[in-house]
Amino acid sequence: MKSVATLAAGSLIASIAHAQVVQFDIAKKTTQPNRQRLSKREATTYEETITNEKQRGGYFATVSVGSPAQKLTLQLDTGSSDIWVPSSSSSVCTKSAPSGGSRGGDGAESGEDEGCTLGSFDSKKSSSMTVVGKNIFSISYVDGSHSKGDYFTDDFEIGGAKLTNVTMGLGVDTDIPYGLVGVGYALNEAIVADTQRVSSPYKNLPVQMMEEGLISTNAYSLWLNDLDASTGQILFGGVDTEKYEGEMSVVNVQMDSQTGAFTSFIVSMTSLTANSPSGSDSLTTRQYPIPVVLDSGTTLSYLPTELAVQVWREVGAVWDTYTQMAYVPCGMENSKGTFEFGFAGPNGPKISVDMTELVLDIAEGSDVPKFQSGQYKGQNICQFGIQNFTSEPFLLGDTFLRSAYVVYDLENNQIGMAKTDFNSTKSNIVAFPSKGATIPSGTVVQNQVAATGDAGGSVAQPTYAASKGFQSAAGIVPAFEWAQVAVIGATTVFMLAGSGLFFL
Template identity: 80%
Template sequence: MKTVATLATGSLIASLATAQVVRFDIARRETRPGQQKLGRRQAKTYEETITNDVQRGGYFATVTVGTPPQNLTLQLDTGSSDIWVPSSSSSVCAKSSPSGGSRGGDGETSGGDQGCSLGSFDPRKSKTFDDVGKGLFNISYVDGSHSKGDYFTDAFEIGGATLTNMTMGLGLDTDIPYGLVGVGYALNEAIVAGSQMASSAYKNLPVQMMDEGMISTNAYSLWLNDLDASTGQILFGGVDTAKYKGQLSVIDVLEDSQTNAFTSFIVSMTSLTANSPSGSDALSSRKLPIPVVLDSGTTLSYLPTDLAIQVWKEVGAVFDTETQMAFLPCDMENSKGTFEFGFAGPNGPKISVDMTELVLDLGEGDNVPRFKSGQYKGKTVCQFGIQNFTSEPFLLGDTFLRSAYVVYDLENNQIGMAATDFNSTKSNIVSFPSKGAKIPDGNVVQNQVSATGPDSGSATAPTYAASKGFQSVASIKPALEWAQLAVTGATTLFMLAGSGLSFL
């Protein structure tokens, strides 16, 4: 997980659907975090409205923990595997947080949040709390943020689905003022990393849901919809065939190269093509095929530097050496260009991502920064949804995932993927019939190409035939100019928004 600022969605609606399927719908709401509405929709189905904080980015669900229940709003994360909650006694919850609630140095200030505004957990107030691992919970994220404390068991409820003895982490020492719901592989749990022993793994949320008969197998599907969507869905134990186009292409999850085990949702990205009205470019990298993690807890996408530079040049993005981020004018969201991501070779799925999903606001009204010099002088500044990493893990976060319907099958170690059907109002839920059953409506890709290791490909500069078509909307030069953007008094991106600062 690597959280950065973005306008993701407004909220989540969590609901328990039919037998063997647990559904969490995503919806945009104007309510504040912590407000919720519970309503019975039909037999064994409940609707829960929860608000996503646009300053933090990501997708959040309101849950209850303990007996009697305490309300908390937690971020949903496919890139981690623990549920953890901030303790009410932690320093980040007891006072105002300087970063305003952002994770590490990647997010933006939330403008005056006091401590843990999305809720914290007080174990002294729960009669079913049981501390089962003092000092054993210790998790760190790519952006440098962390949470440390104890493991405990207690009641956990979301959308009418109640687990009476859920293992969770208690953040006693954390710089993150909200918790997470990690739904990845159990081998990616913090306790496994700490002990270096697979036997330390416990039953995390999807495994526990399966064991308690809520779902038939350890699998779920993700439909985030577009950036301004009013609805979306995370469906445990099933697939909604009305939320994507065509048939699901099923590809293999790759084992971690260091542990030779399945620890995260790594797939082989084998191509990236830039398409626009002026032409197409097959972009290249020395690291192709690239192992990439499909991670809903990361708001941006992070590619190898040689590949990211080609992407930036196509769209005319400029790189700020101080924040180490790429930016572009906000009117580029009107560009007709798209990027097509290919997986597992020529027979695998191909997902097109357009610029409306990749141009992310940094503020509103007077808080919007502007370019004060260079080719974009006077234009409002937006963050670009594709950034660079210099080494693994490379990540495809929400800026990619909104364009794909993704099925995560942890039993068979497979991913089902298809182009999303944006703003679909139809629903056709098909549950997995049994443990280990194949992905419904899935077609296994033949002759899959796997990631073969570092620097196995070659980087060749494209002709940039698509560049003019991408950038014509903004009437700018097709070649990338590395504008040096000075940000007075700011050393990290989260300080850009909400401060009224402008780019020089």
């Protein structure tokens, strides 16, 4: 989840002696979030069920806050850094309200929730709750949603790992009916953006887990598994070598270009290739190398418009001016085409994402909308997993992250990436042995290309040799015309001119 503002420099990390691992499992949501607590497997590993909430657009963990413990289900977010919980007294929790499930610009719509169905926090019922910042917690997201209230400390438990005096935000004034577990850089905390001071950060969850001896260094790994998977995993303090295939490549996190500090998990994206049975295309943009944020709190992925337009043309996506989103027929999930993302230059990791991860349902059953006219008339409409932004931050969200095993090393400012092993049933957890240790089994990429976001120069347009394969392999007539197309009852007229997209 990308918050509106980040600031500052440096990293506030404390040392700890013991090498340990905290593990949380990720499980697909069926009807209601799975609130069942799993037992501790061994002294140094803790396991927690985290649900894949498709309609809400994210991955959620059930936690406990306060004394006695109150259970809440919160979204796991590598793109922000605060834990915050909705107050039971907030208006969004006391009456029906829109779900707010589109944070980060996702555009996901999940209808209405009857209050805070994933839980809320009643501060009056916790004997260990202490307000440490009255009316100074404030966070907002790029789609305009927000949460405001107090900073407080209290007991916090996740996956059997118990921490005391954890700093959290209390959403008293919020339009989001569930909270977040932000695990990003401390300098990305909301209080830093608010105070504009590098001295403001507090010890957020991964830092405090290290200080309390649960993990040896400030690092964790993420395995979301595929879109329909029933299990997945996040490991604090370790890497599971059975959850990925091939070599683990390690690339540098890039400093924020505006602050000159490490505030987000920005890596350098240097290539994108479309592959299908009919051919391959190297997709081009003047903006290579592109700074992209690896953000688990964002459902979709957002690329520069110049690049996104080429992706849409490969798959025959349709742009709707009303929703400002690109859509495809749901049958495209059967396409044999893939998009290969490259990072840090020719020696860096390459992650392939197939169409099963990029075609997302927007409704179920009889509520699924259909194309009203055009070449897709009568076919079900699905949201496409790659959308566009016109400026930074560019984001690689869950539609990308499911295809990669990603290690976030906040101590060394590095990211490990490898091809995910979908639905792996094996496990081999290797803990980081000490504070500042390198990523286990990882190999640092040589001669890395840094992200600049403005390389300039001219680019050649692809031949779209892969386009036919993407569409015909899905049983769709590959006759997409960039002209007048009706989408969900709204007519969109647009044209390609040079390498840009212009709306009329």
